[in-house]
Amino acid sequence: MIVRILGEGRFEVPEADMPAIEQLDAQLTDALDRNDETEFDSTLADLVGQVRHTGVLLPADDLQTSGLVVPHPGSTLSEVRGLLSEES
Amino acid sequence: MSVMKRLSGIVQAKANKALDKAENPADMLDLSYEKQQENLQKVRRALADVATAKKRLELQATELQGQATKLQDQAKQALAQGQEDLARQALTRRAALADQLTDLGTQHSQVEAQQQQLETTATRLSTQIEAFRTKKETLKATYTASKAQASIGEAVSGISESMTDAGMTLDRAQDKISQMQARAGAIDELIDTGALPDALGGGKDDIQAQLDATSQAGQVDSELAALKAQLGAAPAGGALPTASEPAPGTATPDPSGPAGGAPS
Numbered sequence: 001m002i003v004r005i006l007g008e009g010r011f012e013v014p015e016a017d018m019p020a021i022e023q024l025d026a027q028l029t030d031a032l033d034r035n036d037e038t039e040f041d042s043t044l045a046d047l048v049g050q051v052r053h054t055g056v057l058l059p060a061d062d063l064q065t066s067g068l069v070v071p072h073p074g075s076t077l078s079e080v081r082g083l084l085s086e087e088s
Numbered sequence: 089m090s091v092m093k094r095l096s097g098i099v100q101a102k103a104n105k106a107l108d109k110a111e112n113p114a115d116m117l118d119l120s121y122e123k124q125q126e127n128l129q130k131v132r133r134a135l136a137d138v139a140t141a142k143k144r145l146e147l148q149a150t151e152l153q154g155q156a157t158k159l160q161d162q163a164k165q166a167l168a169q170g171q172e173d174l175a176r177q178a179l180t181r182r183a184a185l186a187d188q189l190t191d192l193g194t195q196h197s198q199v200e201a202q203q204q205q206l207e208t209t210a211t212r213l214s215t216q217i218e219a220f221r222t223k224k225e226t227l228k229a230t231y232t233a234s235k236a237q238a239s240i241g242e243a244v245s246g247i248s249e250s251m252t253d254a255g256m257t258l259d260r261a262q263d264k265i266s267q268m269q270a271r272a273g274a275i276d277e278l279i280d281t282g283a284l285p286d287a288l289g290g291g292k293d294d295i296q297a298q299l300d301a302t303s304q305a306g307q308v309d310s311e312l313a314a315l316k317a318q319l320g321a322a323p324a325g326g327a328l329p330t331a332s333e334p335a336p337g338t339a340t341p342d343p344s345g346p347a348g349g350a351p352s
Contacts, residue, residue: 061219063246
């Protein structure tokens with residue numbers, strides 16, 4: 001699976017490592033829904049770390065598209081909420 | 089739906105929208121290429137803004153630091169003069185400055201994070217643009233073949249997604265920069281209006297004025313004492329006790345000793 005971290009690039013993550021990322025994604029979604037900033041900040045940091053750690057950064061001239069997108073590292077809950085409000 | 093899936097949907101939608109304007113694959117390629125270059129320029133401009141914001145924060149920190157050091161010195165001086173209230177006042181102001189300095193430090197690390205992210209974006213964009221430029225010409229030369237059309241589609245989607253990311257990163261950086269500029273502006277204003285204590289303008293420093301007044305008074309006392317000593321030495325008469333009489337009248341309470349006590 002190709003996962004993009006906004007502002008950083010795309011990472012090719014082996015399928016075997018995806019469940020851990022999906023788990024963190026679920027936790028992040030939960031923190032967002034509960035408006036829990038502390039939990040959101042730490043989960044986002046873990047998620048970013050996990051993608052960087054298990055994935056391989058694709059070169060900039062590789063033009064494959066991604067299937068999942070991680071918010072900018074260090075984004076706040078309200079920033080991400082702002083981004084998501086752009087959904088049509 | 090999860091945050092990552094929703095964000096992915098948003099990025100794809102933005103990327104597709106950017107491509108809608110193109111009529112045919114060849115146009116798409118040219119349009120993407122132009123857009124990428126525009127984006128790179130914007131990122132570079134934002135980088136310059138970030139550098140300016142950082143410099144400004146550093147200048148403010150230096151200025152506030154200087155004021156804090158000065159207040160610390162003033163507190164010492166006041167204590168040495170036995171003016172504990174004045175020392176307390178100086179230290180209170182210094183504590184307020186310390187808060188501002190901590191805030192500036194936080195902002196500074198935020199600016200640095202922005203700078204780093206924008207630098208990464210700029211590097212990746214320029215590598216990408218260079219790679220895309222070569223690819224674009226090859227694809228255009230063969231775009232009538234159906235297979236080539238498919239790869240044009242892929243290449244363009246990929247590039248459009250990266251451009252969208254760069255655009256979103258840029259928006260975020262610009263938001264941060266304007267927040268920071270607003271805060272820096274507020275601090276400048278505080279310094280200018282003197283709401284922050286002791287705004288560089290040495291003239292309006294009340295703590296310093298009190299310290300100076302006290303040390304002046306001290307100097308007057310010792311000059312007076314010296315004069316008395318001279319007078320007392322010359323006539324060798326009983327002048328000393330009488331000359332010392334007006335001293336309490338000048339209202340300089342001197343805990344070091346009763347009036348008339350010549351220093352030597």
